[in-house]
Amino acid sequence: MTHYSVDELMIATLAACFDDDDQVCNGLSSVLPVCAIQLARLTHAPDLVWIAGSSGVDPLDPELTASSFEAPLWRDAVMYLEHYAEFWDYVASDRFLRKFCVGAAQLDAYGNANNSVIGAFDHPRVRLPGTAGLGDMGALDKQLIYWVTDHSPRTLVERVDFRSGAGYLGGHGERARLGLRGGPALVVTNLAVFDFAPDSQRMRLMSVHPGISVDDVLSATGFAPVLPPRVATTTPPTAEQVRLIRERIDPHGYRKRGFRPPADW
Numbered sequence: 001m002t003h004y005s006v007d008e009l010m011i012a013t014l015a016a017c018f019d020d021d022d023q024v025c026n027g028l029s030s031v032l033p034v035c036a037i038q039l040a041r042l043t044h045a046p047d048l049v050w051i052a053g054s055s056g057v058d059p060l061d062p063e064l065t066a067s068s069f070e071a072p073l074w075r076d077a078v079m080y081l082e083h084y085a086e087f088w089d090y091v092a093s094d095r096f097l098r099k100f101c102v103g104a105a106q107l108d109a110y111g112n113a114n115n116s117v118i119g120a121f122d123h124p125r126v127r128l129p130g131t132a133g134l135g136d137m138g139a140l141d142k143q144l145i146y147w148v149t150d151h152s153p154r155t156l157v158e159r160v161d162f163r164s165g166a167g168y169l170g171g172h173g174e175r176a177r178l179g180l181r182g183g184p185a186l187v188v189t190n191l192a193v194f195d196f197a198p199d200s201q202r203m204r205l206m207s208v209h210p211g212i213s214v215d216d217v218l219s220a221t222g223f224a225p226v227l228p229p230r231v232a233t234t235t236p237p238t239a240e241q242v243r244l245i246r247e248r249i250d251p252h253g254y255r256k257r258g259f260r261p262p263a264d265w
C-alpha cells in the first residue's frame with residue numbers, strides 16, 4: 001500500500017518541471033497540469049507566474065473545474081488578458097511562456113503529437129478535438145512537457161497518424177535544420193517518465209514508477225525507446241504534496257477522470 005495514487009505521482013512529477021522564474025499557462029481539459037502548476041506555486045515555486053485558462057494572471061484563490069478552462073479558475077486574478085488580442089503576443093515571444101504542458105491522443109517516438117484524427121485524414125476512424133494551440137506551441141521556441149494518462153501501444157506509437165504538433169519530426173536534428181528551436185523535453189505517463197536522447201532525439205526511458213518494471217513499460221509502448229544503462233525509479237510525492245492535492249488543489253477529484261478506460265478506436 002502507498003499513500004498516493006498514480007495521478008498524484010504524475011502531478012508531483014510535472015510540478016517538479018516548473019521553476020520559480022517560469023511563466024506558464026494551461027489548456028482545455030488539462031486538469032493534471034493545472035494541479036501541477038498549483039502544487040509548484042504552493043511549494044517550491046511561489047513566484048511562478050500562471051496565466052490560468054489563458055486569461056487570468058496569477059489567480060489568488062483558483063477553483064478547479066472539470067474543463068480546467070472556466071471562469072472560477074481565474075475569477076480572482078491579479079489581472080486579465082484578452083485572449084485573442086493579447087495572450088498570443090506573449091506566446092509568440094521568446095521571452096515568455098517557455099514551458100507548456102501538452103496532452104495528446106497519440107505521441108510518437110520523436111515527440112510528435114496527434115490530436116486531430118485517428119486513421120487516414122480524409123476518412124478517419126475517429127475525429128479528435130483538433131490542434132487548438134498545439135500547432136503554435138510546437139513550432140515556437142517552447143519546452144514541451146507531455147502528459148499521458150493511458151500508456152498503451154495505441155497512444156505511444158512509432159509514428160502518429162497526423163502531426164497536430166511538431167516534436168523532433170524525424171529526429172537526428174531535423175527540427176533544428178528546419179529552423180525550429182525548443183521542442184519536447186519530457187513525457188510523463190501513468191507508467192513511466194521519458195526524456196529524449198540528445199543524438200537521435202528518440203524517446204528515452206528515464207524512470208519507471210514504483211511497482212512498474214521496465215518490461216511492463218516496453219510491452220505497453222508501441223515503439224522501442226532508447227534504454228540507458230540504468231533506469232531509475234520515479235520519485236513518489238511526499239505526504240504534504242498529497243495532502244495539498246487532495247485537500248486544497250483538487251478536493252473534488254477531477255484529476256482522476258482522465259484515467260478512465262477510453263472507448264475502443
